[in-house]
Structures are given as structure tokens and as C-alpha cells.
Amino acid sequence: MGGRVATHVMDISYTPRRLTRETHFSMTYESEAVIPLEVGFRTLRIGKFIREENDRLLCCELRINDEKREIAMIRMVHYQQKLRQGYDKKDKSRPLAPGDLVLKKVVGTTKNPLWGKVGPNWEGPYRITLVAGNGAYYLEDLDEKVISHPWM
Template structure:
């Protein structure tokens, strides 16, 4: 699983407190599989569960910093505009207030004779 940019952690680690090993990795010769020791693994899992609150707090702080950075970058691109009473502005008409007969593909009016 890949780490998420805002949190810096994988969703699996935030939920369960340890990194996931997918079934395809179990049969491949990699570092995790070669160095696996059952008793030490149980100790590490218990330690990870004890520290999961700290990992989640760190992820929460990273996400808050990420959101503040994104807001700061967005606000830097926004051009402030001031309107005075009597200024003309272009108003966007939503679909709920629009008259269906004014639409190009709207229903045609039938004329009765």
C-alpha cells in the first residue's frame, strides 16, 4: 500500500497499527519475509498497538499542516474584488430558477387555434 501525502502513513497502518504484507509478498523473497521471526513479530505488534495513538496524532498534525499549506497556496492565487452598491455584476442563473422555455433544447410551446 502507498502512503498518502497529507498523512504520511498508509490507511492500513492508521487503522491497524502495522504495515500490511500482501499475499503476493509472502511468497516472494524480500527483506520482510527473510527476516521474519514469530516471537519478535508478536512483540513488535504489541508495541505498534501501544504507539498507534501517537502515530494517529502525528498523522492528524501532518494533515492539518497540509490543509493549511493548500489553503495558503489557494489564497495566494485568489484575486480580491470589492463591489459597491449599484455596481453591475454578472449573475449566474441556476437550473432551478431558469425558465425551461428559454433553453435551446427545452420543450416547444403548442399553440391552440
């Protein structure tokens, strides 16, 4: 079977993002990209290209780009707020009390350096023995060995 295989390559920099409604290319380089395919064929954008007019239009585009970035930032903040609201609606937090079992976060100095990235991020379970206040708790392991200082 001797034939040509047609491939389609799509670069994400030409695709507008749903969140900002702008392409990565336009947000980075402050102008829209012309793909190589458009240069070889007479498309609408290439057919109307006038070099002298292009410089003036690019200056106008540069003035507009700050506004585009600001609008994209507003959309992004709005999107993040909606995500947070959805998460907070589902979150059913309750205060921790003595007797509850919890996991303790493994922080930098207590991590075993030989494990690298694949080491555990949590230790436990631990039992809360006393509420110290402001989200801090005194803990003991399941063998009733007390941890000397409170944990948050």
C-alpha cells in the same frame, strides 16, 4: 501467438501517501500489510518473522500508532494551511457595489426536483440595487423586476 501476458496490479493501500507518509492500510489496521507475493518468497520481512516475537512487537506498534496518526493529522493541517495561503495570495476580492452583476445560488427549495443533479446551481445574472450590509444585497433581474428580500 500463444504466450503468457504478465500483468502488474498495484494496490494503493500498500503505497505511502505523500501527505501523511503512511499507507492507508497502516492508518486503518494499525500495522503494515504483507502482500501475498511476500508470503510465498523468502523476503527480508518474512525471513525474520518469529511468531512469539511478533505479538510483543504488535503491542509496541499499537502504542506508536496513536503518535503516527497525530503526526499524520499535523501534516495534513499544515498542507491545508499552505493550500489556503496559496489561494488567498491569488484571491483579489473587491467589495460589491450597486450596479454590479452577480449570480444567485439556487438553494434546496428553489431547485426544480425534476432536474435532479444536473440542474443549474446558479441563477442570474442579477443587478445589485442596494447594499443591505453584512454581505447582503437587494437584487433585481435585468428586466428590472425587483427581488423582494435581500440575498447574501
